[in-house]
Amino acid sequence: AQTVTQSQPEMSVQEAETVTLSCTYDTSENNYYLFWYKQPPSRQMILVIRQEAYKQQNATENRFSVNFQKAAKSFSLKISDSQLGDTAMYFCAFFDAGNMLTFGGGTRLMVKP
Amino acid sequence: EPEVTQTPSHQVTQMGQEVILRCVPISNHLYFYWYRQILGQKVEFLVSFYNNEISEKSEIFDDQFSVERPDGSNFTLKIRSTKLEDSAMYFCASREGEVELFFGEGSRLTVL
Numbered sequence: 132a133q134t135v136t137q138s139q140p141e142m143s144v145q146e147a148e149t150v151t152l153s154c155t156y157d158t159s160e161n162n163y164y165l166f167w168y169k170q171p172p173s174r175q176m177i178l179v180i181r182q183e184a185y186k187q188q189n190a191t192e193n194r195f196s197v198n199f200q201k202a203a204k205s206f207s208l209k210i211s212d213s214q215l216g217d218t219a220m221y222f223c224a225f226f227d228a229g230n231m232l233t234f235g236g237g238t239r240l241m242v243k244p
Numbered sequence: 245e246p247e248v249t250q251t252p253s254h255q256v257t258q259m260g261q262e263v264i265l266r267c268v269p270i271s272n273h274l275y276f277y278w279y280r281q282i283l284g285q286k287v288e289f290l291v292s293f294y295n296n297e298i299s300e301k302s303e304i305f306d307d308q309f310s311v312e313r314p315d316g317s318n319f320t321l322k323i324r325s326t327k328l329e330d331s332a333m334y335f336c337a338s339r340e341g342e343v344e345l346f347f348g349e350g351s352r353l354t355v356l
Contacts, residue, residue: 168347173349174349175248175335175347175348175349175350176335177347178344178345181343181344222287226343229300230275230292230299231289231292231300232277232279232289232337232345233289234279234288234289235286236285236286237286237287
């Protein structure tokens with residue numbers, strides 16, 4: 132079974148600063164997908180960014196980018212120029228050939244004005 | 245933009261009662277999921293559903309749980325005899341052939 136670990140239960144960042152959220156995972160598979168989902172308070176989870184394991188290039192979506200280290204099984208999320216609307220729970224997730232999405236425990240991010 | 249919708253948004257029930265949570269996945273999606281999130285804890289997989297049958301289920305998804313796609317649009321989760329520990333947020337999700345899951349806003353279940 133796959134496991135996903137987010138070691139930072141809570142983080143805070145000043146508006147306009149950069150913050151990095153950590154995620155590690157454990158798997159014996161070679162082909163898989165990794166995701167970061169954002170869950171604003173009382174709202175559904177929405178996809179922030181995804182990474183295919185077979186791609187060496189790190190994914191980027193506007194202010195969001197990842198540092199994918201396949202050998203280390205690490206998948207961190209960097210948020211640049213943090214905005215108040217980035218305040219949310221962030222979940223790292225692993226999608227495998229079994230068609231199942233496994234979540235980490237989440238990191239609560241607070242962006243302070 | 246198409247979205248996954250869930251009803252009710254909040255349900256309060258007595259222990260031992262049956263509960264049905266409803267989901268309308270995105271119309272052209274083929275894979276359906278239920279997840280739950282106990283307050284303050286991680287999001288846990290319950291079950292996945294494809295081609296009108298369960299494709300995967302977790303240890304949590306025991307005999308008191310069942311899923312159904314009764315009419316080609318709804319996807320329901322039934323909890324036959326609720327327990328206090330079933331209190332959680334239940335999320336429905338769907339996907340097409342692609343790997344991205346689209347989530348609903350969740351149904352909060354409170355068991356008293």
